[in-house]
Amino acid sequence: MDDIIGPSAYMHLLGMKIEEAAYPHARLSLSYDEKLTNPMGTLHGGVIASLIDAALGCALFQDAKVRGIATLELKVNYLKAVSGGKIFAEGEIIHRRGSMAFGQVRIYNDKDLAAMGSATYRLIFQ
Secondary structure, three states: OHHHOOOOHHHHHHOOEEEEEEOOEEEEEEEOOHHHEOOOOOEOHHHHHHHHHHHHHHHHOOOOOEEEEEEEEEEEEEOOOOOOOEEEEEEEEEEEEOOEEEEEEEEEEOOEEEEEEEEEEEEEEO
């Protein structure tokens, strides 16, 4: 399923996998890797922020009319440190009007809610 949005070197670098993607939803996964940790040994917050952005981007690119996106705003609430296991991002575009879209994502560490985030996008059409 990685070819849904074409190759993304950054997603591959982090080890993200697209589990499901059908507008307006997307589900991504990532396995905990010590190379992605901060000095405390927990998953770096930037990785979680990247998962949020990637999940919503994947959902948006499921609309055939969308040719590009630009992240205008990204917000993250970190709820639990991640120090192992599998990480899942479940995202949904919940509002879209014209060339703007807004979505929300829940990040799970195995079954525990670890973070929540939202983002606003500018959409580019054909």
